[in-house]
Amino acid sequence: MAAVVLEGVRKTFPGEAAAVRDLSLEVADGELMVLVGPSGCGKSTALRLIAGLEAATGGTVRIDGRAMDQAAPGERDVAMVFQNYALYPHMSVRGNLEFPLRMRGARRAERRRRAEETAELLGITELLERRPPALSGGQRQRVAMGRALVREPAVFLMDEPLSNLDARLRVRIRGEIAALQRRLGATTIYVTHDQAEAMTLGDRVAVLRDGALQQVDTPAGLYAEPANAFVAAFLGTPGMNLLRARSGGRVDAVWAELGQQRVRLPAERCPERLRRGDGVEFLLGIRPEGFRPVRWGSEDDVLRLKVRMREYLGHETLLYLEPPGPALDPEVPESSPPLVVRIRGEAPPPGEILQLQPDPRGLRFFAPDGARLE
Structure with a gap:
C-alpha cells in the first residue's frame, strides 16, 4: 500500500469556476479517508485527479512519494470503484473479476x-x-469491489459506490467495506x-465546500470542534443549530x-471578543442534543419556544421549534430554518410552548x- 499526498492541487474547467481550489491533503498508508460535501463541492473531481482521469490545472499529486503529474492512469497503481458499478454485462462475474488481470498479462491459472x-x-x-443483469444491486456492488481488489493496487478509490442502493442495504454494505478495509x-x-x-x-x-477544504479530522473531532459554521451545520443528523445573536451583559x-x-x-x-462589550454580533451553535427540557427556570437560563412539528423516531423524537431569533442555514443564508431539538420520552404536541x-x-x-x- 502507499500514502497519497495532494499539494496545492487545483482544477478549473474552461468557462467554469474552479472545481478544486488549492487542495492540500495527506492520506496515510493504510488509512481510510472520506471526502464529503454537498453536490458540486469538488470531491469526485479530486478523486479523478488522483486517479489520473483528469489533468490538474496546478499542484502535485504524490502516490508512495512519487509525483504523478505526468503519469497515465495505468501507471498510478490505483483501482477505482464507480457509482454505476461499470461491469461488463456480457461477461460472467468470473470474467469481470479476471479482466483486469488479463489486461496485465497474468496467466490463466493465476x-x-x-x-x-x-x-x-x-x-x-x-x-x-x-452475469451482472442477473444480480441484485448489492451483489453487483460486491463484484465491482472485487474487480478493484483482485488487482492488489497501492490505493483504492471509491466514488459514491453505495448511492444506488436502498437505505438498509447501504448500511450493511458500508459495514462490510469498513471491515474489509481494516x-x-x-x-x-x-x-x-x-x-x-x-x-x-x-x-x-x-469536508469540502465549493472546491475548498474546510476541515480534516477524525469524525469525533469534526463533530465536537467544527472549524466553521458550515462544518457545524453539515455534520450531524440533524446538524448544529446556528442562531444569530448579539452579546450583552456586565462584568460578572x-x-x-x-x-x-x-x-x-x-x-x-466565551470568546474574548464577546466578553469585551455589548452589541457584538455572532452565531451561537447548539447541537440538537444540547438542550434539556425543564419545568421552570430563570429568565436568563431558559428559552421558551413554540413547537412547529415533531418527528417520532421510536428511540427519540425530533422537535422543530420556532427559533428565538433569526437562524442560519449556511447553504441557504437567506432562509430561517427551525431550531431542532432531540429528546427522549414524551414529546409535546405542535403549538405548545417548551422551556429548554x-x-x-x-x-x-x-x-x-x-x-x-476561539
Missing part, C-alpha cells in the same frame, strides 16, 4: 486463483458463473455526499441576546461570516 480468492473474501463464490489495511479514499456514511466509515474525514455575566429572549453564557468558555435549558458545555461560537471564535 487469474482463476485470484478471482476465486477475491470472490470468497467478498462472499460471492456462488455467483461466479452468473482486514486488508488498504489505503482507501472514499467519496460520498452522505455525512452519516462519512462519519461511520472514515478514520478521518475531509455575559448573555446571548436572541431576538426577544436571551440566555446566559458561561464566561469561562442549553448545556453550556455544548455551546460553540462563530463570527457572522462563519469563522470559529
Whole structure:
C-alpha cells in the first residue's frame, strides 16, 4: 500500500469556476479517508485527479512519494470503484473479476486463483458463473469491489459506490467495506455526499465546500470542534443549530441576546471578543442534543419556544421549534430554518410552548461570516 499526498492541487474547467481550489491533503498508508460535501463541492473531481482521469490545472499529486503529474492512469497503481458499478454485462462475474488481470498479462491459472480468492473474501463464490443483469444491486456492488481488489493496487478509490442502493442495504454494505478495509489495511479514499456514511466509515474525514477544504479530522473531532459554521451545520443528523445573536451583559455575566429572549453564557468558555462589550454580533451553535427540557427556570437560563412539528423516531423524537431569533442555514443564508431539538420520552404536541435549558458545555461560537471564535 502507499500514502497519497495532494499539494496545492487545483482544477478549473474552461468557462467554469474552479472545481478544486488549492487542495492540500495527506492520506496515510493504510488509512481510510472520506471526502464529503454537498453536490458540486469538488470531491469526485479530486478523486479523478488522483486517479489520473483528469489533468490538474496546478499542484502535485504524490502516490508512495512519487509525483504523478505526468503519469497515465495505468501507471498510478490505483483501482477505482464507480457509482454505476461499470461491469461488463456480457461477461460472467468470473470474467469481470479476471479482466483486469488479463489486461496485465497474468496467466490463466493465476487469474482463476485470484478471482476465486477475491470472490470468497467478498462472499460471492456462488455467483461466479452468473452475469451482472442477473444480480441484485448489492451483489453487483460486491463484484465491482472485487474487480478493484483482485488487482492488489497501492490505493483504492471509491466514488459514491453505495448511492444506488436502498437505505438498509447501504448500511450493511458500508459495514462490510469498513471491515474489509481494516482486514486488508488498504489505503482507501472514499467519496460520498452522505455525512452519516462519512462519519461511520472514515478514520478521518475531509469536508469540502465549493472546491475548498474546510476541515480534516477524525469524525469525533469534526463533530465536537467544527472549524466553521458550515462544518457545524453539515455534520450531524440533524446538524448544529446556528442562531444569530448579539452579546450583552456586565462584568460578572455575559448573555446571548436572541431576538426577544436571551440566555446566559458561561464566561469561562466565551470568546474574548464577546466578553469585551455589548452589541457584538455572532452565531451561537447548539447541537440538537444540547438542550434539556425543564419545568421552570430563570429568565436568563431558559428559552421558551413554540413547537412547529415533531418527528417520532421510536428511540427519540425530533422537535422543530420556532427559533428565538433569526437562524442560519449556511447553504441557504437567506432562509430561517427551525431550531431542532432531540429528546427522549414524551414529546409535546405542535403549538405548545417548551422551556429548554442549553448545556453550556455544548455551546460553540462563530463570527457572522462563519469563522470559529476561539
